[in-house]
Amino acid sequence: MKLSPNFYRNRVCLNVxxxxxxxxxxxxxxAEGYVLVGVLSKNYPSVHAAVSDMREYARLTDNALSVGLGAGDPKQSAMVSEIAALVQPQHVNQVFTGVGTSRALLGQQQTLVNGLISPSGRPGWVNVATGPLSAQAEPALVPVASAIAMLRDMGGSSVKYYPMGGTARLDEFSEVARACAQQDFWLEPTGGIDLANYATIMQIALDAGVSKIVPHIYSSIIDPETGLTRPQDVAELLRVTQQLLK
Structure with a gap:
């Protein structure tokens, strides 16, 4: 697979x-290439249709392609793994229990594969029951350090922490960031991030010492009339990021 050249050059890479x-x-x-461009598997009727279209997205962005679930939908887990195996993208979004399948089907270690874990309401603990069946069962709460270790076991690259609710759970997010820093594991904060709270959320992760952060900024920068992500907002996020990294 082809590595997008700017992906590893910054401590922060946007995901839109x-x-x-x-x-x-x-x-x-x-974003001057410091971005992963998300395309949702949920928007396609089949793996074949998704693969054909996503290859064009990859071509246009130097393979800065992020294959998405669609609001963390666990029912998309298998489809995401099948698409990733054929497209070989830069980034794959997965539920916690789907990480091992995606890594195995990719057949390489370069693609970033995240694993979705959710807030538990208790700082230092997270819910890993985010898969197709487990999401319908009782929450499975484990220490965040244990969740990261399990992700490593499965071939995961990062924690996707969702849904954050913007700044509603900063105490919990701080503990996740601290654990990621201690284990040198990457972190992807997701849910409710916008231009107003972006710097606050990112500063917590940077101060904790997280080595690589991939913030997902979605609906807040999408034009409601056209459905398109506003490039000017992406440029502003890059500007703020550069300020934070000084």
Whole structure:
């Protein structure tokens, strides 16, 4: 698989959605390549249709492609793994229990595969029951350090912490960031992040010492009339990021 050249050069890489090929190209350019462009598997009727279209997204963005579930939908887990095996993208979004399957089907270690864990209401603990069946069962609460160790066992690259609710759970998020830093594991805060709270959330992760952060900023920067992610907002996120990294 081809590594997007700017992906590893910064401590922070944005993750935003694209609603069309041109929108993908526009946001990629607005972020100067420091971005993963999310395309949701949920929007396609079949793996074949997704693979054909996502290959074009990858071509237009130097493979800065992030294969998404769609609001963390566990029912998309298998489809995401099948798509990833054929497209070989830069980034794969997975539920906790789908990480091992994605890594095995990818057949390589370069693609970033995250594992979705959720807030528990108790700082230092997270819910790992985010899979197709487990999400319908009782929450499975484990110490965040244990969740990270399990992700490593399965071939995961990072924690996708969702849904954060913006700044509603910063005490819990701080503990997740601290654990990621201690284990040198990457972190992807997701849910309710916008231009107003972005810097606050990112500063917590940076101060904790997380080595690589991939914040997902989705609906807040999407034009409600066109459904397209606003390139100017992506450019502003890049500007704020550069300020934070000084």
């Amino acid at each position: 959605l694209a609603a069309s090929h041109q929108n993908a190209r526009d946001v990629w350019q607005a």
